[in-house]
Amino acid sequence: MSERQSTGVSRRGAQKPTSRASGGGRAWLRHHRAMMSDSALRLVRRPISTLLTMLAIAIALILPAGLWLALDSARLVDAELDESATLTVYFDAGVDESRAMSLAAEVGEQSGVAGTRLVTAAEGLAEFQQTLGVEDALSQLDANPLPASVVVTPDDTDPAAVQSLSQRLQTLDGVDEVRLDLAWLDRLQQLAALGQRVALALALLFGLGVLLVVGNTVRLAVESRRQEIEVVTLIGATHAFVRRPFLYSGAWYGLGGGVLALVMLVVGGNWLASPVAALAESYGAQFALPSLGASHSAFLLLFSTLLGWLGAWLAVGRHLADIKPR
Amino acid sequence: MIAFEHVGKRYGGRFEALADINFRVERGEMLFLTGHSGAGKSSLLRLIMRLERPSRGRVLVAGHDLDRLHISQVPYYRRQIGVVFQDHQLLFDRDIFANVALPLTIQGVEPVDAGRRVRAALDKVGLLHRERALPIELSTGEQQRVGIARAVVNKPALLLADEPTGNLDPQLSADIMRLFEDFNRIGTTVLVASHDLALIARLRHRVLKLRDGRLVGDGEAA
Numbered sequence: 001m002s003e004r005q006s007t008g009v010s011r012r013g014a015q016k017p018t019s020r021a022s023g024g025g026r027a028w029l030r031h032h033r034a035m036m037s038d039s040a041l042r043l044v045r046r047p048i049s050t051l052l053t054m055l056a057i058a059i060a061l062i063l064p065a066g067l068w069l070a071l072d073s074a075r076l077v078d079a080e081l082d083e084s085a086t087l088t089v090y091f092d093a094g095v096d097e098s099r100a101m102s103l104a105a106e107v108g109e110q111s112g113v114a115g116t117r118l119v120t121a122a123e124g125l126a127e128f129q130q131t132l133g134v135e136d137a138l139s140q141l142d143a144n145p146l147p148a149s150v151v152v153t154p155d156d157t158d159p160a161a162v163q164s165l166s167q168r169l170q171t172l173d174g175v176d177e178v179r180l181d182l183a184w185l186d187r188l189q190q191l192a193a194l195g196q197r198v199a200l201a202l203a204l205l206f207g208l209g210v211l212l213v214v215g216n217t218v219r220l221a222v223e224s225r226r227q228e229i230e231v232v233t234l235i236g237a238t239h240a241f242v243r244r245p246f247l248y249s250g251a252w253y254g255l256g257g258g259v260l261a262l263v264m265l266v267v268g269g270n271w272l273a274s275p276v277a278a279l280a281e282s283y284g285a286q287f288a289l290p291s292l293g294a295s296h297s298a299f300l301l302l303f304s305t306l307l308g309w310l311g312a313w314l315a316v317g318r319h320l321a322d323i324k325p326r
Numbered sequence: 327m328i329a330f331e332h333v334g335k336r337y338g339g340r341f342e343a344l345a346d347i348n349f350r351v352e353r354g355e356m357l358f359l360t361g362h363s364g365a366g367k368s369s370l371l372r373l374i375m376r377l378e379r380p381s382r383g384r385v386l387v388a389g390h391d392l393d394r395l396h397i398s399q400v401p402y403y404r405r406q407i408g409v410v411f412q413d414h415q416l417l418f419d420r421d422i423f424a425n426v427a428l429p430l431t432i433q434g435v436e437p438v439d440a441g442r443r444v445r446a447a448l449d450k451v452g453l454l455h456r457e458r459a460l461p462i463e464l465s466t467g468e469q470q471r472v473g474i475a476r477a478v479v480n481k482p483a484l485l486l487a488d489e490p491t492g493n494l495d496p497q498l499s500a501d502i503m504r505l506f507e508d509f510n511r512i513g514t515t516v517l518v519a520s521h522d523l524a525l526i527a528r529l530r531h532r533v534l535k536l537r538d539g540r541l542v543g544d545g546e547a548a
Contacts, residue, residue, distance in 0.1 A: 231415045
């Protein structure tokens with residue numbers, strides 16, 4: 001069965017003597033088709049070793065892909081934070097509600113302020129209780145310890161601009177303290193940049209790993225078909241002809257590894273999804289793990305297939321040179 | 327068809343496998359190449375197959391100066407030559423049909439056309455009924471005949487055989503030689519390397535005799 005496919009020659013015999021003008025293109029296509037299925041059959045016939053190779057490739061692909069996904073989710077968080085890069089202006093403890101309102105209006109007139117939201121002492125307490133879920137503890141208190149505050153949205157989120165705005169607000173009468181959490185935002189951004197580089201380095205490293213895995217597997221395949229390669233070379237096979245089945249098996253390995261990696265990412269994502277959702281909910285946030293979309297999945301498969309092909313190409317090129325009786 | 331002009335071949339700069347070989351073979355000739363093992367028979371065949379290049383001199387085959395043949399042209403050159411190996415070099419993972427079809431597959435011949443030609447070649451060596459068998463199921467003589475069918479399936483202008491009867495008994499050897507004569511009769515140039523002198527003597531063809539890398543005889547019978 002496979003032999004028939006590997007030769008691409010029909011056994012049905014000939015009723016009519018067709019001309020030899022088959023056209024190089026058709027013969028070429030025919031051999032490509034034959035080698036595509038033949039190399040797949042060879043892999044299927046040794047399912048365990050094929051699966052192990054694909055698994056090794058999948059694991060090498062998952063690490064950078066998973067890190068990329070994690071960074072992607074960090075970027076989502078980052079973007080949300082960026083929009084809410086606000087300053088909180090706390091008023092002195094003695095400021096009452098009407099005074100707070102006029103102060104808030106004063107803050108709103110400052111240049112560089114895009115908007116303000118007044119949080120009275122009572123609202124502040126309610127928000128605090130809601131966010132932290134510490135109702136019981138706070139209800140023990142006799143008086144509201146929180147001051148009134150105003151949340152300022154700057155019209156320029158550039159760290160330096162926000163910094164100078166914060167200094168100006170600080171000098172207003174009745175302002176106790178201006179909080180801005182830019183430092184950790186900055187650090188988060190730097191961390192994300194670092195993470196991206198790490199992901200890139202890992203992708204390169206593990207891409208190399210895939211090349212080596214496929215290269216080594218194909219090298220063994222070349223070795224085991226040494227006699228066949230010698231014979232077909234002696235009877236006039238071109239390099240491309242000899243290389244073709246190995247290139248296809250490399251591509252199959254890559255594609256299989258890519259599919260396995262996708263499956264493992266989806267399964268792993270689902271496995272992590274409920275604890276992550278629970279964790280996010282405990283912070284009162286809506287957060288879902290990002291997943292690879294259709295285009296990114298397609299890219300992963302294409303990339304892994306190409307890597308497999310390239311690994312095979314490198315290995316075959318090197319080892320065919322050894323086998324050539326030249 | 328074949329011309330050797332002052333051909334010498336050294337291996338590793340020391341061992342001289344062939345020295346100053348000169349001969350011509352006309353199209354349609356049949357001849358033998360004899361000599362003890364190590365006399366240079368295999369080296370000479372390897373030069374014709376362009377597996378190696380001469381250290382000195384020129385080898386011309388079918389109008390090609392083999393030294394000038396570009397590496398990318400070598401596969402196409404080899405397709406014009408049918409080669410029968412002493413150990414037949416069949417592929418044991420596929421059946422007789424697929425083995426014989428191999429040269430046609432390499433050349434991309436239409437499957438229907440190829441099937442017809444494979445059967446014709448198998449019919450010629452008397453193994454048409456075994457096309458589905460695996461090489462391992464055949465006797466040594468039958469395996470050698472499959473090797474011959476594979477060598478002639480694309481109707482090469484030149485047929486080379488390296489000790490084709492080396493592992494066969496006299497009766498089978500004679501059968502094989504008769505096959506070569508049949509192919510020669512339809513116009514194929516046949517060059518057979520063999521040290522089976524008794525058999526060669528009976529067949530009355532031109533004989534090239536090698537000794538220690540030199541051509542010491544060129545004429546009928548040894």
